[in-house]
Amino acid sequence: MRVGALALQGDFREHLAAVERLGHDGVEVRTPDELAGVDALIIPGGESTTIGRLATIYGLMDPIRDSVADGMPVFGTCAGMIFLASGTTGVDQPQLGLLDVIVERNAFGRQVESFEADVRVTGLADPMKAVFIRAPWIDKVGADVEVLATVDDPGGGGEHAVVVRQDRILAASFHPELTADDRLHAMLIDLAEER
């Protein structure tokens, strides 16, 4: 299996290391040609405005949309989740609109509010050590989106979705690639193998 990571900006090397640990080939994707050669795509953590701008000017938006429409599985973490979403509360920025959710950027606050916590994810036996860095959460979830994990708003605003799945699209607002826990990456590879 060849698993690509969008390598415009962000922690794509950590994602590719996770792919390699699972015994698959990890490749960097910066162009539509490189995208055409992969069986699944990871959109890494990073700055979503930077990734969105570079993906737009280098003509990657439609090729990614077309590949996902053809059934290519995709996994986004943090900025990757924002980039996959259909909208962002309060701001306007380039997004793929593939995942039917509205996200809120920096929802937990600025860097001093960044944190790690154990999060239970549906389908995984043990909790994940989740690293949230200026992380988004999901404000609104579309009908076809399955919520796999939630966390409480530290401000008392109730629960918010932080891991979701819609068909072959998987997204997390935290960074499994910063830990040695590769279970969500394994889920992506299972989606690619089912295909």
Added chain:
Amino acid sequence: MDTSTEHGTDRVKRGLAEMLKGGVIMDVVNADQAIIAEEAGAVAVMALERVPADIRAEGGVARMADPGLVTEIINAVSIPVMAKARIGHFVEARVLESLGVDYIDESEVLTPVDEFHVDKRSFTVPFVNGAKDLGEALRRIGEGAAMIRTKGEPGTGNVVEAVRHMRLMNSQIAWLTTLGPDQLMNAAKELRAPIELVKEIAETGMLPVVNFAAGGIATPSDAALMMQLGCDGIFVGSGVFKSGDPDVRARAIVEATTFYQDPAKIAEVSAGLGEAMVGINIDTMPAEERMQDRGD
């Protein structure tokens, strides 16, 4: 979610720097410049009162930026905001932390106040520090720095010193990996670095934190050069807003940082950029004007 949430851990502090990799962090002195930087694709901005080229030209004591200005910049953009504190000035650092800045640069660009650096482990906000070589990097990491950058001569538009620091860093890391366990204590003594970190580098062959290029980067090719030497990303100080057309140059440096291995793309983004900032020859600079020698 389980009730145990931890803030300010090494993983959380170092993690933000991981997210900035492959990106460009730009010096800005007001909210308008911050917006231009964000729109150009900067991954973060560095708030300061004067860019290094002006600090160099005007002289005097350079301090933390006005808190009102820092807040204006924080409110103007959605990307992370960093700000500079003087070396050793733990009160400036506390003030910046209270304003909600996302990273503090304990920077030689400002005038140092102490021979000791800030005890960065006592903060929740992460710190970036400059380093000319591996020993300096490991001393700063030992104090709690969560990100390192080269200490190229700021405000000169001359990348030679940043290149020198990165080459030295790479060769010292490679050297450590060739040593046996019986040689590491001596290496720690030679590098004047904590033994635990020396052991870690000898084993992994890499720094435990992200290392960006900083100091003298003025062109897209400079940015790509530093990326090819192994830097994780780029700080641009005076290079953007002291040039003829900041908006276009900012975009070009962002694109060259992503496509650093592609000379044709670098050529394309470099064409017709207008005037680069005026450069300074570091060899003829008096020793007391060298900022990289501040802090060690």
